[in-house]
Amino acid sequence: MADQIPNTPKLDELEKGPWPSFVKEIKMAAKNSPMARDLLGVLELSYNEKIGHWKHGGIVGVMGYGGGVIGRYSDMPEEFPGISHFHTIRINQPSGWFYTADALRTLCDIWDKHGSGLTNMHGSTGDIVFLGCRTDALEPVFEDLTKAGFDLGGSGSDVRTPSCCCGPARCEWACYDTLALTYDLTMHYQDELHRPAFPYKFKFKMSGCPNDCVASIARADMSIIGTWRDDIQMNQDEVKKYADNGLNIQRDVAGNCPGKCMDWDGNELKIENEYCVRCMHCINVMPKALRPGKDRGACVLLGSKAPIVEGALLSSVLIPFWKPEPPYEDLKDLVETMHDLWCEEGKARERIGEFIQRVGMGNFLEEIGLEPLPEMVAHPRENPYVFYEEYYEEDDGDEGEE
Amino acid sequence: MAKTVEEIAEAMLNMVTDAQGIKKLKPTDLIKAMRELYGDEADKKLCKGAIKELVNSGKCVYTYFGGSFIELPHRESAAND
Ligand code: HEM
Ligand code: HEM
Ligand code: SF4
Numbered sequence: 001m002a003d004q005i006p007n008t009p010k011l012d013e014l015e016k017g018p019w020p021s022f023v024k025e026i027k028m029a030a031k032n033s034p035m036a037r038d039l040l041g042v043l044e045l046s047y048n049e050k051i052g053h054w055k056h057g058g059i060v061g062v063m064g065y066g067g068g069v070i071g072r073y074s075d076m077p078e079e080f081p082g083i084s085h086f087h088t089i090r091i092n093q094p095s096g097w098f099y100t101a102d103a104l105r106t107l108c109d110i111w112d113k114h115g116s117g118l119t120n121m122h123g124s125t126g127d128i129v130f131l132g133c134r135t136d137a138l139e140p141v142f143e144d145l146t147k148a149g150f151d152l153g154g155s156g157s158d159v160r161t162p163s164c165c166c167g168p169a170r171c172e173w174a175c176y177d178t179l180a181l182t183y184d185l186t187m188h189y190q191d192e193l194h195r196p197a198f199p200y201k202f203k204f205k206m207s208g209c210p211n212d213c214v215a216s217i218a219r220a221d222m223s224i225i226g227t228w229r230d231d232i233q234m235n236q237d238e239v240k241k242y243a244d245n246g247l248n249i250q251r252d253v254a255g256n257c258p259g260k261c262m263d264w265d266g267n268e269l270k271i272e273n274e275y276c277v278r279c280m281h282c283i284n285v286m287p288k289a290l291r292p293g294k295d296r297g298a299c300v301l302l303g304s305k306a307p308i309v310e311g312a313l314l315s316s317v318l319i320p321f322w323k324p325e326p327p328y329e330d331l332k333d334l335v336e337t338m339h340d341l342w343c344e345e346g347k348a349r350e351r352i353g354e355f356i357q358r359v360g361m362g363n364f365l366e367e368i369g370l371e372p373l374p375e376m377v378a379h380p381r382e383n384p385y386v387f388y389e390e391y392y393e394e395d396d397g398d399e400g401e402e
Numbered sequence: 403m404a405k406t407v408e409e410i411a412e413a414m415l416n417m418v419t420d421a422q423g424i425k426k427l428k429p430t431d432l433i434k435a436m437r438e439l440y441g442d443e444a445d446k447k448l449c450k451g452a453i454k455e456l457v458n459s460g461k462c463v464y465t466y467f468g469g470s471f472i473e474l475p476h477r478e479s480a481a482n483d
């Protein structure tokens with residue numbers, strides 16, 4: 001095992017500059033961790049050879065679980081014995097990524113004791129990520145985590161660890177309690193999280209408002225994004241103050257409104273709320289003058305994915321307005337219907353968004369028992385080819401199963 | 403007569419054993435096969451329970467290769483040990 005921190009002229013380049021560097025961090029860990037030392041060694045080698053040295057490891061996990069551990073072996077175990085096993089462990093993060101210092105210390109202690117000491121806080125999936133675990137250390141890590149109240153997250157063809165923005169805990173724009181919903185879904189879908197049974201992964205991500213700080217519309221199979229259905233709250237005095245302080249309201253606020261529903265006459269701001277698409281733009285620019293309405297809830301969208309194989313998809317609207325109220329049974333019933341259909345008819349490695357593209361949104365809605373709505377069409381007002389009445393009639397006639 | 407979890411688990415284990423090294427079976431493959439074999443005698447909940455039973459008892463393990471599969475415990479070809 002490497003006793004010394006290896007010479008890494010290529011990696012050292014990545015320490016230069018005023019920004020944080022993962023190389024600096026791994027070197028710091030390498031003082032105590034032979035695994036981190038060998039990691040530096042293999043990385044430098046990869047930079048020199050332009051070849052990766054990681055093998056896929058398909059069978060590692062903890063007893064009973066099918067998710068949470070992503071197997072990795074080195075293809076150079078003799079040269080770098082410290083990283084001959086280097087599995088990744090995903091740990092279910094607390095909603096909104098809130099910790100006490102104590103909890104963080106507990107996690108770090110567990111990881112120093114059993115693994116490489118390297119973490120990723122957080123992975124882009126949301127989870128806490130422990131990088132670099134030997135197979136025989138997996139169960140002990142899991143046991144210590146369980147004792148500390150932590151559970152593994154998702155990986156493989158399962159419900160992935162649900163994640164959310166900080167929501168009402170810190171953000172004045174939150175239109176519903178993202179933290180409560182995330183916690184509830186995490187507990188409700190325990191079996192689906194730990195026992196992969198789907199054609200492919202399924203992600204829930206919750207954002208408190210249309211700013212969508214967890215980028216759920218692009219990354220979650222089910223995106224639940226806060227919104228409101230009454231009028232934007234407005235304080236004309238504060239609007240005036242923004243204008244007096246030099247904000248060009250006509251150009252920079254009204255001019256960029258995608259609903260084209262704002263008018264500023266130099267004195268008073270008017271919003272035609274029925275044309276507002278609730279994009280948050282004006283509210284973000286003038287937070288003291290404007291805020292979301294009072295009748296708040298969430299829009300439920302379905303079908304996005306970040307691609308590895310085929311093109312990216314964004315979620316499309318499933319329920320334009322939903323009141324998230326515990327125990328959220330209405331949503332769970334709908335999700336179960338969708339999961340059943342997708343499990344029955346979906347192809348291997350087909351995300352639900354791709355499945356919908358294949359069978360058609362109309363057929364999908366029919367199967368899960370939802371009525372088509374104008375909100376499900378990207379530009380209903382501008383699309384002259386959408387005739388709702390005829391759509392119904394046509395479908396009633398020849399709705400054969402394929 | 404509805405099947406028991408044990409009966410389904412055994413039928414699944416036979417399938418997995420026969421397929422080992424030839425074809426990787428997904429949990430949905432197992433469930434669909436049981437539904438074809440036993441129809442309403444094996445509902446989805448029962449099938450899920452059977453998979454849980456197989457994995458908890460260590461007779462089968464979850465594996466991952468792009469998607470998730472149910473296999474007999476074996477030495478991973480990528481493993482270094
Ligand atoms: C060769 C380069 C890359 C590879 C091999 C790669 C691979 C991956 C893998 C394996 C995942 C996990 C997927 C899963 O959860 O199963 C992932 C997730 C992700 N990657 Fe990459 N990635 C690459 C580059 C990038 C880049 C350049 C970006 C951003 C600009 C990016 C953004 C993301 C995001 C946002 C996720 C999380 C998606 C989600 O949570 O749904 N990746 N990537
Ligand atoms: C309106 C939505 C968002 C808000 C309000 C927001 C807010 C913030 C804030 C306040 C920070 C600085 C944290 C700190 O240094 O203390 C930050 C950092 C960051 N955000 Fe966001 N964020 C949003 C959306 C996103 C999205 C969608 C992504 C990725 C696709 C993203 C990626 C990041 C990253 C990578 C950093 C770290 C940057 C760094 O290391 O300096 N954010 N964000
Ligand atoms: S999505 Fe909205 S509510 Fe959530 S943190 Fe971002 S701005 Fe705040």
Ligand code: SF4
Nearest residue numbers: 257276277279280282
């Ligand atoms: S939220 Fe967006 S669409 Fe609505 S009024 Fe403001 S800028 Fe216009």
